[in-house]
Amino acid sequence: MANDNKRFQAIISHCKEYGFIFPSSEIYDGLSAVYDYGQWGSELKKNIKDYWWKSMTQLHENIVGIDAAIFMHPTTWKASGHVDGFSDPMIDNKDSKKRYRVDHLIEARIAELENANNMGEAAELQEKMDALLAADDLVGLKQLIEDEDITCGVSGTSNWTDVRQFNLMFSTQLGSVTGEANEIYLRPETAQGIFVNFLNVQKTGRMKIPFGIAQIGKAFRNEIVARQFIFRMREFEQMEMQFFVRPGTEDQWYEQWKNERMQWHLSLGIPGSKYRFHDHVKLAFYAKAACDIEYDFPFGFKEVEGIHSRTNHDLSRHQEYSKKKMQYFDPEINQNYIPYVIETSIGLDRTFLMVMSEAYWEEDLSTADKQDSRVVLKLPPKLAPIKLAVLPLTKKDGLPEIARQIMDANKPHFRCFYEEKDAIGKRYRRMDALGTPFCVTVDHQTKEDNTVTIRYRDSMQQERVPIHSLKGIVDKQIS
Numbered sequence: 001m002a003n004d005n006k007r008f009q010a011i012i013s014h015c016k017e018y019g020f021i022f023p024s025s026e027i028y029d030g031l032s033a034v035y036d037y038g039q040w041g042s043e044l045k046k047n048i049k050d051y052w053w054k055s056m057t058q059l060h061e062n063i064v065g066i067d068a069a070i071f072m073h074p075t076t077w078k079a080s081g082h083v084d085g086f087s088d089p090m091i092d093n094k095d096s097k098k099r100y101r102v103d104h105l106i107e108a109r110i111a112e113l114e115n116a117n118n119m120g121e122a123a124e125l126q127e128k129m130d131a132l133l134a135a136d137d138l139v140g141l142k143q144l145i146e147d148e149d150i151t152c153g154v155s156g157t158s159n160w161t162d163v164r165q166f167n168l169m170f171s172t173q174l175g176s177v178t179g180e181a182n183e184i185y186l187r188p189e190t191a192q193g194i195f196v197n198f199l200n201v202q203k204t205g206r207m208k209i210p211f212g213i214a215q216i217g218k219a220f221r222n223e224i225v226a227r228q229f230i231f232r233m234r235e236f237e238q239m240e241m242q243f244f245v246r247p248g249t250e251d252q253w254y255e256q257w258k259n260e261r262m263q264w265h266l267s268l269g270i271p272g273s274k275y276r277f278h279d280h281v282k283l284a285f286y287a288k289a290a291c292d293i294e295y296d297f298p299f300g301f302k303e304v305e306g307i308h309s310r311t312n313h314d315l316s317r318h319q320e321y322s323k324k325k326m327q328y329f330d331p332e333i334n335q336n337y338i339p340y341v342i343e344t345s346i347g348l349d350r351t352f353l354m355v356m357s358e359a360y361w362e363e364d365l366s367t368a369d370k371q372d373s374r375v376v377l378k379l380p381p382k383l384a385p386i387k388l389a390v391l392p393l394t395k396k397d398g399l400p401e402i403a404r405q406i407m408d409a410n411k412p413h414f415r416c417f418y419e420e421k422d423a424i425g426k427r428y429r430r431m432d433a434l435g436t437p438f439c440v441t442v443d444h445q446t447k448e449d450n451t452v453t454i455r456y457r458d459s460m461q462q463e464r465v466p467i468h469s470l471k472g473i474v475d476k477q478i479s
């Protein structure tokens, strides 16, 4: 665990040092749990988005995408249940005035037990907590904290308030008049933008059930305990898909989407041993089934994606609150019904952190006579921010001109990067740290036979190839 924490801190520093992620408004000392993506982070994030979008929409003929507004009519959130029920149980320490999410406090205790190899007790505590959360038993949760003698990390005391529910939605005012009538919310999930557009898309797209609607966009939650870098943020992005099915077929679609989503994760080149499914014990009252896909982050297995069988709850509630029919006429069985929904919901920032955690390597390259090391991001080439670096060996003898021609020939097809400063070894190391899968060096032999040296990031092997073959080599790896 200690080593993993060191690795996690190294990843955070790397993200900052190499232009992937900066604390938000850093010159004003940052804003807790809000981050900005830098020049290479935004490229990597966009590549992850594109990869998800293509695999969900382009490769599924019956899934289309939308881009709904962040602001929605406030009744949306009444209907969805977020106004009344989107909350977490919290507890405050009276001495330090610090507020904690109850499950996080108890989970920390479970981790302590596990670290002390006290697996039986840890499992028992986990079971007790799950049962109390499932029953919304706030008194029981406080009792559990007291029984376990859990203290505040700041004051060191166990002088706790009662456990209370705390709503996670951010609200603001629409227009200039303040008052409850004008209160609107920053959406806490993108899913509702899909539900309220269900019939618009179905009718204008002449979609037949089963079909899906996908969306990528920002979501906002007033997370009280914001921690673990971009794992838990107050402003983040989700990639969600709602799949509308005929009632009675939802169990089969739930299994199918569990399987498809796991295959997507494996297609990132991450081994199956780094993933696991976690079935929800506490189901929302309307849900038939729900599970998370968890990834083994440097701080342990945690949720990256949720797959939920949501029945027809959301559409029914919107029908009830809007008084607009949300029914679909199924010509195959000659019936009207409100479709059931299977949802896949993955956090873009968590996926980013997962991809980074998997890619980050510190390699010792020392030989008998020389100490050497490198930091390399072994990103899947299709996600790498830069695909090809073009490096003239020197700044003279016409080498930069040839390098520029290579740039011009390739940059319409994928992201290339030109660099002529510093020794070639230093430039390679910099590209390794950015995760660039291919570097080509233009040298004096290039002038004679139109070949360049291509260097492969992971193996560091080099070979001579004709300039005209470069596009094919890169395309083969990124398609």
Ligand code: GAP
Pocket: 188, 189, 190, 191, 221, 223, 230, 231, 232, 233, 234, 236, 237, 238, 240, 303, 304, 305, 306, 343, 345, 346, 347, 348, 349, 350
């Ligand atoms: N529409 C369903 C929904 O929003 P969720 O489990 O609350 O379900 C889905 O969120 C995904 O969104 C999570 O699996 C996680 O990847 C991401 N997510 C949720 N809260 C987050 C936060 N505060 N920071 C970063 N990502 C978050």
